[in-house]
Amino acid sequence: MTDVKQKSEAHPELLDTADKLHSAAIHLLRRLRVRDRESGIGPAQLSALSVLVFGGAKSLGELADAEQVRPPTMSRIVSGLERVGLIKRHATDDGRRVRLEATAKGTKILWEGRRRRVESLAKALESLSAQEQQQLSEFTALLQQVLRKL
Amino acid sequence: MTDVKQKSEAHPELLDTADKLHSAAIHLLRRLRVRDRESGIGPAQLSALSVLVFGGAKSLGELADAEQVRPPTMSRIVSGLERVGLIKRHATDDGRRVRLEATAKGTKILWEGRRRRVESLAKALESLSAQEQQQLSEFTALLQQVLRKL
């Protein structure tokens, strides 16, 4: 008899942590979003481009899966990226599939955006003590572990 | 002579932590977003409603600030929430201002959504050891501290 209420009650502290984590993630991204607008490219396009730059060439379906978005949505995101020359569509053996690849320009733009975003976050982290910085580093690793289970 | 490149280079470890944190936040929200769709209410509306439920009644401008969004954008979000009866507009002394308040229905819906979202996150956290859970709890507190400086 360790725990009676098993029906998706979880432990109160866990719910509390989960709630704070969720809220923190929302506010974190909302702040950083401002910096992203400097690139003149929308958030969905930026995120999709990032997958191609860091994860290599993908088909449209794979990219849609990676971004947790439906194919028609990704189709339009990709059209936008192609229109401004940040990615290229290539034909493949399978005539139905396309191979999407970031261009040099796309890679460059992405790195610049990433730099801006991450730098403003890193600047906020600077105000923490060395020990806290170390903790934070360990905890982001822990967080990534959690995410894989989500 | 501790550091030569001072021009927004920051420390490499900080950039790395910042980058991981950013990526983690993106993926965290993307997963949870799926659960939010069950409520049949958009993310911006949900977030604005949340501010009213947890933060109490606000004027449109205050709400826009809290959500880091321009007044016209918030005006429309609020219209949507009002149309489906989740919030109410009240007149104030100052004839220009409105007082926005969540209705009982709005409060109920928000809590249900929050429960779904947070529970799925809490479920993922359950797989961590007790010590890791404790670390994560401290981590979120630290994170909130960082966010206030952003």
Added chain:
DNA sequence: AGACTTTGTTAGCATAGCTAACTATATTCT
């Protein structure tokens, strides 16, 4: 009273999400 300020709305544009329906190419089954 008249000018400025503050608050919110309306109009119009772009991005991003969805489903439904369609096209084109591959694959499978008889």
Added chain:
DNA sequence: AGAATATAGTTAGCTATGCTAACAAAGTCT
């Protein structure tokens, strides 16, 4: 081989969310 089926993307059309510009209404100040 040829028909049926499956898979990959696109197009069309809806809603929601972001923005700026322009406006209307209410307060404030001189």
